[in-house]
Amino acid sequence: MVTRTRFDDSDCPVARSVDAIGDWWSLLIVRDAFDGSRRFGEFQRSLGVAKNILTARLRTLVAGGVLESVPASDGSAYREYVLTPKGEALFPVIVALRQWGEENFFAPGEPHSQLVDRRQGHRLRALEVRSADGRRLNPDDTTVHKTPVHKTPTQRSEP
The missing domain is CATH 1.10.10.10 (Winged helix-like DNA-binding domain superfamily/Winged helix DNA-binding domain)
Structure with a gap:
């Protein structure tokens, strides 16, 4: 196993x-x-x-x-x-996967299930990643600030 x-x-x-x-x-x-x-x-x-x-x-x-x-x-x-509540917080993740799949794995016009606004009956707008001031962001517009690695006395670097 x-x-x-x-x-x-x-x-x-x-x-x-x-x-x-x-x-x-x-x-x-x-x-x-x-x-x-x-x-x-x-x-x-x-x-x-x-x-x-x-x-x-x-x-x-x-x-x-x-x-x-x-x-x-x-x-x-x-x-x-x-x-x-933790599970419900996954809703944007599921929507993002759905929208990514619609865009990348279906031919134009190919039928598939659709997520719609229950009140208005319309499809959802595409999710976008936005900055704190509202600008749309792409991967090149972001960076990851990694946490520093603290070595304990038992850890050592390889030469």
């Missing part, structure tokens, strides 16, 4: 995020939760994922605080999975 590299103590926010939800099944589970899926069977039918994989991913998402397991809303003995 391959050992999974963990990034939960990385100084990079992207690495920590991928550590929590980077698995493709996990992202699709979150997508389905935004679409209203709540029960194990709903996720399983929608995704066609093996039950053992779904169980493991749901457990990880609950442990990471993305989903919460709650008693079924109909009073039955079943459990339901609902997005926590």
